[in-house]
Amino acid sequence: MPELPEVETIAENLRQSALTGIVIEDLVIYWTKSIAHFSVEEYRRKIMGQMITHISRRGKNLILALSNDLFIIIHLRMSGRLILCEDWNPIRKHEHIILKMRNGKELRFHDTRKFGRWYLTDNLNLFFKNLGFEPLNDTFTLDAFTKELKKRSRALKPLLLDQSFIAGLGNIYVDEALWEAKVHPKTLSNQLSKGQIKKLFQSIINVLKKGIINRGTSLGSGKPNFYGLMGVQGSNQEGLNVFRLTGKPCPRCGNIIEKIIVAQRSTHFCPHCQNLG
Numbered sequence: 001m002p003e004l005p006e007v008e009t010i011a012e013n014l015r016q017s018a019l020t021g022i023v024i025e026d027l028v029i030y031w032t033k034s035i036a037h038f039s040v041e042e043y044r045r046k047i048m049g050q051m052i053t054h055i056s057r058r059g060k061n062l063i064l065a066l067s068n069d070l071f072i073i074i075h076l077r078m079s080g081r082l083i084l085c086e087d088w089n090p091i092r093k094h095e096h097i098i099l100k101m102r103n104g105k106e107l108r109f110h111d112t113r114k115f116g117r118w119y120l121t122d123n124l125n126l127f128f129k130n131l132g133f134e135p136l137n138d139t140f141t142l143d144a145f146t147k148e149l150k151k152r153s154r155a156l157k158p159l160l161l162d163q164s165f166i167a168g169l170g171n172i173y174v175d176e177a178l179w180e181a182k183v184h185p186k187t188l189s190n191q192l193s194k195g196q197i198k199k200l201f202q203s204i205i206n207v208l209k210k211g212i213i214n215r216g217t218s219l220g221s222g223k224p225n226f227y228g229l230m231g232v233q234g235s236n237q238e239g240l241n242v243f244r245l246t247g248k249p250c251p252r253c254g255n256i257i258e259k260i261i262v263a264q265r266s267t268h269f270c271p272h273c274q275n276l277g
């Protein structure tokens, strides 16, 4: 599933593709369930003729601001992809939504597993009211993070995956951040030392920034799970330290990386560096 760095990569690709300032000519939907809360006709009526004014992101959600003060929110979920192409390109299998732009370009939503959703809202605060910290934002501070960790007594792995606690992290970046901070995934949030909290805070920011610089993590051979807007793969998979590296030596201490299940999620860690104590 695309996480914060992958969604940010797509947002950045969209900003660079000069999609802002272009008017939406039409919307064609081949799989109606990809649209949430609205009928296809209603959704289409609300966005047609509107200009895309700004492209941003919150957690794993992509946000297209429109000239009528509505926002298209796209959540890619498991397998959603966005493709920007010319309108003469034949429609391919799994392309469920086609946003036709006035300049002859099309933004297409490709989703093999069909869990991805397009929403529409006029109120971002209300729409995202259940999301927690935005980790690359100024509001994510060491003080605030410390306070929220102390309030809870939950294992770090599920807590950091919980979007209502911190938004944008998924399995890859949680495992990488915990490894970098040398913290065991089962450590309870209120049992971290001051030093561990400081390291974890910085590690979360570091792994996300590295993921963005590397334009996302494209895992899997043959058909990787992530592509940018123009079908380009990211390179962050080459710089991972623990995620899906079970049986390989830890890059820091040489001990063997293990895989365990924590809160039903596969979790990769170094039992030597990340000692439960």
Ligand SMILES: [Zn+2]
Pocket (backbone or CB within 6 Å): 250, 251, 252, 253, 254, 255, 270, 271, 272, 273, 274
């Ligand atoms: Zn190690």
